[in-house]
Amino acid sequence: MEVDVRAGLQKLAARLGGEGATLTEAQRLSGGASMETWAFGFEGRDGPERLILRRRATAFDEETARSVSLATEAALIRATGANGARVPTVRHLCDAEDGLGEAYVMVRVDGETLGRKITSDARFDGVRPALARQCGESLVAIHKTTPPPGLKLKAVNGSEELDRYEEVYRATGAQRPILELAFQYLRRHVPDPVEPVLLHGDFRNGNIMFDPEKGVAAILDWELAHLGDPAEDMGWICTNSWRFGRPDRPVGGFGEYADLLAGYASAGGLDIDLPRVRFWQMLGSLRWGVMCLTMYLSWRDGVTKSVERPMIGRRVSETEADLVVLLEEGL
Amino acid sequence: MISHPRTEELAESVRLWIDEIRPTLDPRNAFLARVAANAMATIARELTLGPAADAEAVARMSDVLGHGGTYDELNTELCARIRSGELTTESPGLMLALQVMAKNQLAIDQPSYKPEGSL
Numbered sequence: 001m002e003v004d005v006r007a008g009l010q011k012l013a014a015r016l017g018g019e020g021a022t023l024t025e026a027q028r029l030s031g032g033a034s035m036e037t038w039a040f041g042f043e044g045r046d047g048p049e050r051l052i053l054r055r056r057a058t059a060f061d062e063e064t065a066r067s068v069s070l071a072t073e074a075a076l077i078r079a080t081g082a083n084g085a086r087v088p089t090v091r092h093l094c095d096a097e098d099g100l101g102e103a104y105v106m107v108r109v110d111g112e113t114l115g116r117k118i119t120s121d122a123r124f125d126g127v128r129p130a131l132a133r134q135c136g137e138s139l140v141a142i143h144k145t146t147p148p149p150g151l152k153l154k155a156v157n158g159s160e161e162l163d164r165y166e167e168v169y170r171a172t173g174a175q176r177p178i179l180e181l182a183f184q185y186l187r188r189h190v191p192d193p194v195e196p197v198l199l200h201g202d203f204r205n206g207n208i209m210f211d212p213e214k215g216v217a218a219i220l221d222w223e224l225a226h227l228g229d230p231a232e233d234m235g236w237i238c239t240n241s242w243r244f245g246r247p248d249r250p251v252g253g254f255g256e257y258a259d260l261l262a263g264y265a266s267a268g269g270l271d272i273d274l275p276r277v278r279f280w281q282m283l284g285s286l287r288w289g290v291m292c293l294t295m296y297l298s299w300r301d302g303v304t305k306s307v308e309r310p311m312i313g314r315r316v317s318e319t320e321a322d323l324v325v326l327l328e329e330g331l
Numbered sequence: 332m333i334s335h336p337r338t339e340e341l342a343e344s345v346r347l348w349i350d351e352i353r354p355t356l357d358p359r360n361a362f363l364a365r366v367a368a369n370a371m372a373t374i375a376r377e378l379t380l381g382p383a384a385d386a387e388a389v390a391r392m393s394d395v396l397g398h399g400g401t402y403d404e405l406n407t408e409l410c411a412r413i414r415s416g417e418l419t420t421e422s423p424g425l426m427l428a429l430q431v432m433a434k435n436q437l438a439i440d441q442p443s444y445k446p447e448g449s450l
Contacts, residue, residue, distance in 0.1 A: 175406055178429050180413040185420060240447045247445045307366050314373060314440040317433065321446035324433045327420050329448065 008100040017044020034058045055103030067223040074104040085141035111209040111217040115244040119253035123212045132255020134216045136263025143197040155227040158190040178320040182286045191276045196227040203233040204242040205252035235280025240322045275331040282326045289319030339378040346371035376439045384435035391428035
């Protein structure tokens with residue numbers, strides 16, 4: 001069923017801003033085929049509001065999906081925010097009355113999310129040296145949050161994650177020696193399990209809103225939240241695929257390992273050593289490589305016909321080039 | 332193979348045409364056209380650089396495995412022996428072979444990507 005989002009936003013304006021509140025803007029920002037982001041605003045009873053609507057445009061089954069429902073996302077943003085994490089304020093969780101399907105509304109946060117701007121734009125030169133430490137601090141507030149009861153969150157550890165991605169890799173039928181070696185190496189270096197904590201699950205440059213003056217403004221894109229090893233979130237932001245042309249700065253292309261770890265420790269996080277982070281970083285490269293293979297397969301098998309998909313398959317070699325260096329260096 | 336034009340020149344001519352019409356397209360198609368132009372560039376690089384990269388991969392894999400064979404035969408055996416644990420990061424020649432193969436493949440697929448370390 002096609003949903004008229006603009007009409008839905010007008011209704012929302014009246015519901016949130018009071019009778020007579022009128023929409024002053026409504027613009028679709030981005031998002032893939034399954035998730036939509038809209039910027040909208042209205043003049044309400046208590047003055048102007050600038051908001052973001054995040055809504056799912058396709059059917060979703062929380063039992064089988066890798067990602068969480070938008071209701072779960074909103075609940076986690078609220079819970080981590082209450083625990084001091086830098087996240088947007090959830091303004092409203094949509095229900096049947098809104099007619100927008102699965103969706104929620106956040107207060108708009110100003111800043112930059114484009115990874116390459118954070119790593120290379122002169123506007124961020126001043127704040128850039130502080131960002132890795134801030135990322136470490138920010139993670140503690142997330143990892144120390146007790147998830148609200150009743151949420152369906154999956155728990156994963158290092159060896160289960162390797163099992164899962166090796167199964168996916170085998171199913172593709174591809175034969176890539178470097179990916180094979182990475183699976184074998186990582187299996188021999190799985191860190192000792194730790195008590196699982198709440199993870200953001202996609203904590204990387206590109207999913208964090210940065211302010212050129214203050215640094216971390218808001219942590220976004222919570223759909224892959226789950227329970228697991230805190231070093232998983234730290235390793236993913238160090239994976240070279242998200243350093244946007246600055247491999248010399250291991251944390252997100254903007255900072256150093258030592259600052260990430262120091263920020264994490266200073267905010268009261270568990271004592272985490274670098275090899276544990278590097279395990280997850282390397283698994284991050286491997287995981288992204290396998291995901292690139294599956295995106296090619298979705299084209300080969302006719303699931304999607306966009307030229308984008310086979311070309312993403314040619315990005316596996318990026319992860320192989322990263323992995324071969326990590327394998328040589330060790331954790 | 333004929334040389335007037337060479338196959339990579341055909342690919343290059345298509346890439347240039349896509350770049351020419353890109354500004355006339357709507358945002359979604361302009362994005363996909365850029366991807367298509369990149370695909371043509373990859374095809375041209377594979378035609379130019381692929382034969383030498385394949386030959387070098389065959390030579391390096393043969394060194395590691397101790398015998399010759401086609402690319403596919405050697406690649407399949409290399410994967411199997413890594414998977415079984417027989418070949419590891421410590422095995423003589425393996426890391427050097429994989430480094431060379433990764434570097435050559437990246438030069439075809441994503442020459443502007445800046446990988447970890449100093450590969």
